[in-house]
Amino acid sequence: MALTLRYACSVLDEANWARQHPEGNWISRYYTNPRFEGFPLVRYDVGVNSDFDKRGPSKRGSGDYFSARWDTCLVVTRDVSVPLQMESDDHSTLWLDSVAQIEIAPGPGRKSGSVFLRQGLRHLRVEFVEELGMALIRLDGLELEGTDTYRFQRPVLEGEDVRCK
Numbered sequence: 001m002a003l004t005l006r007y008a009c010s011v012l013d014e015a016n017w018a019r020q021h022p023e024g025n026w027i028s029r030y031y032t033n034p035r036f037e038g039f040p041l042v043r044y045d046v047g048v049n050s051d052f053d054k055r056g057p058s059k060r061g062s063g064d065y066f067s068a069r070w071d072t073c074l075v076v077t078r079d080v081s082v083p084l085q086m087e088s089d090d091h092s093t094l095w096l097d098s099v100a101q102i103e104i105a106p107g108p109g110r111k112s113g114s115v116f117l118r119q120g121l122r123h124l125r126v127e128f129v130e131e132l133g134m135a136l137i138r139l140d141g142l143e144l145e146g147t148d149t150y151r152f153q154r155p156v157l158e159g160e161d162v163r164c165k
Helices: 002-018
Strands: 026-031 041-045 049-053 066-076 080-088 091-096 099-104 109-117 120-130 135-140 150-153 156-158 161-163
Touching: 066 135, 080 091, 080 099, 091 109, 099 109, 120 135, 120 161
Parallel strands: none
Antiparallel strands: 026 041, 026 066, 049 135, 066 120, 066 150, 080 109, 080 135, 091 099, 091 120, 156 161
């Protein structure tokens, strides 16, 4: 009986967690291991700004040794250079169209860099690997409402792949 109740509470916790930011333009996927393997918890987020403390993203896994990915698409109307800052306590990488732009390894750390967005449809991805202790990842510098040079477009999740269409 206690095991059934614990399982039911866990399922409800994950269902509530997955519905927290339905308006978000970032698809986030949380894995219970540091290798981005298995069946992730999936939801939308408004941005990349998570301070898990020592708890982890959900009750499903531990607060240590997990990984997370955030993906979004940007419709860029003209070429622009955007100053971005990333902070994490363990390993993290910001990717633009599959090319690493900012990397923190090993963490903790904070790095800044200008990311050149060429006109067209661009794919941004942030990857985070949590090892031990505190779990923090933050990406700053993108305007949540977009600007006159770029706007967010929700990506499409196709199996394990994220596509900008």
